[in-house]
Amino acid sequence: MIILVLQTTGIMMVMGGVLAALLVIAERYLADYGECNIDINGKRQEKVKGGSSLLSSLNSRNIYLASACGGRGSCGFCKCKVIEGGGPLLPTEKPFLSPEEISENIRLSCQVKIKKDIKIELPEAIFNIRKFKAKVSSIRDYTHDIKELTLDLKDSSTINFKAGQYIQLHSARYGKVKQSVSRAYSISSNQSSTDLVQVIIRLVPKGICTTWVHEYLKEGDDVEFTGPYGDFYIRDTDKDIIFIAGGSGMAPIKSMLEWLLEINSPRKIFYFFGARCKEDLYLTEYLYEFENKLADFEYHPVLSQPGEEDKWQGKTGYITPYLKDVIRDSKNTEAYLCGSPGMINSVSKGLKEYGISESDIFYDSF
Ligand SMILES: Cc1cc2nc3c(=O)[nH]c(=O)nc-3n(C[C@H](O)[C@H](O)[C@H](O)COP(=O)(O)OP(=O)(O)OC[C@H]3O[C@@H](n4cnc5c(N)ncnc54)[C@H](O)[C@@H]3O)c2cc1C
Numbered sequence: 001m002i003i004l005v006l007q008t009t010g011i012m013m014v015m016g017g018v019l020a021a022l023l024v025i026a027e028r029y030l031a032d033y034g035e036c037n038i039d040i041n042g043k044r045q046e047k048v049k050g051g052s053s054l055l056s057s058l059n060s061r062n063i064y065l066a067s068a069c070g071g072r073g074s075c076g077f078c079k080c081k082v083i084e085g086g087g088p089l090l091p092t093e094k095p096f097l098s099p100e101e102i103s104e105n106i107r108l109s110c111q112v113k114i115k116k117d118i119k120i121e122l123p124e125a126i127f128n129i130r131k132f133k134a135k136v137s138s139i140r141d142y143t144h145d146i147k148e149l150t151l152d153l154k155d156s157s158t159i160n161f162k163a164g165q166y167i168q169l170h171s172a173r174y175g176k177v178k179q180s181v182s183r184a185y186s187i188s189s190n191q192s193s194t195d196l197v198q199v200i201i202r203l204v205p206k207g208i209c210t211t212w213v214h215e216y217l218k219e220g221d222d223v224e225f226t227g228p229y230g231d232f233y234i235r236d237t238d239k240d241i242i243f244i245a246g247g248s249g250m251a252p253i254k255s256m257l258e259w260l261l262e263i264n265s266p267r268k269i270f271y272f273f274g275a276r277c278k279e280d281l282y283l284t285e286y287l288y289e290f291e292n293k294l295a296d297f298e299y300h301p302v303l304s305q306p307g308e309e310d311k312w313q314g315k316t317g318y319i320t321p322y323l324k325d326v327i328r329d330s331k332n333t334e335a336y337l338c339g340s341p342g343m344i345n346s347v348s349k350g351l352k353e354y355g356i357s358e359s360d361i362f363y364d365s366f
């Protein structure tokens, strides 16, 4: 009897699975939604073939929303206000949306499939985001797993960005990897150099894009990217600044420092860079030089686990306890953080305990 019940349940499950698969295949290959209209801000109309995601349909019209995961529904970056025609909110979107965003009809554009005419709202800044072709003019090794790429823009193009923003680099197919992916990388060069961008990329073991960059990409190769994206940039105030970064989180901070130097910023600035040991430090001399060039700047590398061979005399352990000593007036201090989510969480918590307001803490975590 039990065997019969198990057999029947098994057959039902297999049939259910087959039916679901058939529905997906039918939806993908047989459903014809015809031509649909995307109404953008009530001002611009884009005709697209129905059946694709809102994100990729906009891409096909040279409108590039942020999408750090390349449309996999795992980054939550591709938010967009859908006024009409977006269909019901999907379970895949909910984890990335706050109750306020849901009530304002914010959706993940990679999860919204275009099946009929749709009305959306986009901030004007989105229209500044473009696709660029570039040549890799140099690849520089910084540590055993961090490289800086210099990408010279082709076709006399120029890019206007704010120090701290990022691009999305499109990888090429290589080895057994048959897919091209798009990944976010903060710009490490100065915003006044508009004919190139530099990025600092740390190798993620088995990572699709970083393996391509570290093991396959060569000087002279052509690449494509879109940008600029993001709201991690220096606010135009006279408050003291504390920069905190780790690993490749150096990239946007380097760009910000170069910009602050160029505008002769009189602001009081501290930079704490966290690394495990001495071999993970880079650009050290370059950053100490800013102490002589900027009006009021201190660089503090902090090692969490220096080895005996490092003969390290500097700061050790966690960064957070050192921050207390450099905050002159917590109401007049901004913090810019870039590094792993764990580092961002623990440093933000400490900064708030030292009296820095949440609205004065800015970060990009990756
Ligand atoms: C706004 C923003 C700015 C960024 N700027 C930079 C930058 O300047 N420099 C830089 O090196 N990276 C940066 N990143 C991270 C970058 O976009 C990629 O996520 C990262 O390079 C991994 O891509 P991949 O294709 O090699 O790995 P994937 O193929 O996407 O991932 C492979 C595996 O590694 C895991 N993984 C993914 N990312 C990490 C990670 N960072 N650490 C550990 N495991 C990971 C995944 O969960 C997966 O299991 C940024 C991310 C964001 C969102």
Ligand code: FES
Binding pocket: 066, 067, 068, 069, 070, 071, 072, 073, 074, 075, 076, 077, 078, 108, 109, 110, 111
């Ligand atoms: S592109 Fe990452 S969630 Fe949509």
